[in-house]
Amino acid sequence: MPYDISNLLVIAISSSVLFDTRKEHEIYSTQGLEKYVDYQIDNEENPLHKGTAFHLIEAMLRLNTLQSGKRIVEAVILSQNEPEAGLRIMNSVEHHQLDITRAAFTGGEPVPRYLRPYNVPLFLSRNEDDVREAISLGFAAGLLYNPPENFESEMNQLRIAFDGDAVIFSDESEKIYQEQGMDKFFEHEKQNATKPLPEGPFAPFLRLIAKIQQDQKTSTELDSIPPIRTALVTARNSPAHKRVIYTLRAWGIKIDQMFFLGGISKDQVLKEFRPHIFFDDQEVHAKPASYHVPSARVPAARKRKTKDDPDQLKLLDIEEIEHAS
Ligand SMILES: [Mg+2]
Numbered sequence: 001m002p003y004d005i006s007n008l009l010v011i012a013i014s015s016s017v018l019f020d021t022r023k024e025h026e027i028y029s030t031q032g033l034e035k036y037v038d039y040q041i042d043n044e045e046n047p048l049h050k051g052t053a054f055h056l057i058e059a060m061l062r063l064n065t066l067q068s069g070k071r072i073v074e075a076v077i078l079s080q081n082e083p084e085a086g087l088r089i090m091n092s093v094e095h096h097q098l099d100i101t102r103a104a105f106t107g108g109e110p111v112p113r114y115l116r117p118y119n120v121p122l123f124l125s126r127n128e129d130d131v132r133e134a135i136s137l138g139f140a141a142g143l144l145y146n147p148p149e150n151f152e153s154e155m156n157q158l159r160i161a162f163d164g165d166a167v168i169f170s171d172e173s174e175k176i177y178q179e180q181g182m183d184k185f186f187e188h189e190k191q192n193a194t195k196p197l198p199e200g201p202f203a204p205f206l207r208l209i210a211k212i213q214q215d216q217k218t219s220t221e222l223d224s225i226p227p228i229r230t231a232l233v234t235a236r237n238s239p240a241h242k243r244v245i246y247t248l249r250a251w252g253i254k255i256d257q258m259f260f261l262g263g264i265s266k267d268q269v270l271k272e273f274r275p276h277i278f279f280d281d282q283e284v285h286a287k288p289a290s291y292h293v294p295s296a297r298v299p300a301a302r303k304r305k306t307k308d309d310p311d312q313l314k315l316l317d318i319e320e321i322e323h324a325s
Helices: 022-031 033-042 054-065 083-095 128-136 172-180 182-191 203-219 241-251 266-273 283-290 318-324
Strands: 009-013 073-079 102-105 122-125 140-144 158-162 228-234 257-260 277-280 295-297
Touching: 009 054, 009 203, 022 033, 033 083, 054 073, 054 158, 073 083, 083 102, 122 128, 128 140, 158 266, 172 182, 182 241, 203 228, 228 266, 241 257, 257 266, 266 277, 266 283, 277 283, 283 295
Parallel strands: 009 073, 009 122, 073 102, 122 140, 158 228, 158 277, 228 257, 277 295
Antiparallel strands: 140 295
16 A cells, blocks of 8 residues: 655664664674674674664654644664664664664665655765765755763653754855854854845755644644754854844744854753754764764765866756756
């Protein structure tokens, strides 16, 4: 029977972000594929421990149990794993009682090409090539760090924290900061304060989350805890904060909490906010955060050589990529 996923928020995860497979990866790296597959088969009945995205997936799937009774989220495993090794992954899913029934094991082939058939707006992996490719194809994607130790997952609410520039917004202003310095950046942002920033890779995903929040607001009682809470955690501060506010207003999106930090380290704020995931494009922010809360880096899209000028690197848009493939 066909299963319609067009109205669902589908999140795709690799098996190594859902479960902690560092030991298994070590076997693969040092002893090779065959030994790795043997190990996974020998340990088929031995469930894997929780990985970096485990609590996020658990919290997202919990949205399906809200009073509205409507299915909202679908999680699928998109893994480069060998199908033989995949059985241990699915057994672990069952052991941890996660409502995931769909999986693809591509036997070493890159997985981003399957994001569109699965209608996936968010992809999480530990494979940098796959993540960069997914972003190039227009999907929100994150490269996950190791799971934080002693993370206590909020059980009654899905909590997500985003950086602004090069995550929700494009990297247009960030480039000015990096190439021309702080003064020029502030000047530019002041001049363009009321001009909405272009969308970054996570804008469509944020829009979907905001839509679910809005739908739930009308269907839940006012005094109950909102099922989702979002935060923007940005290094921007005054006067560059204005453009962020005006942009979100123009997009019609509300973010529940905003931190304009201006140089204060993000990790301590995130430790208190306790998101199920934090997305940031910069290692300098994402890595320290990863010791306290599950965190992902959002790398730049893969650069491609164009047909006309093979020496010139530029980003191809999705149409060009589809045309080329
Ligand atoms: Mg940024």
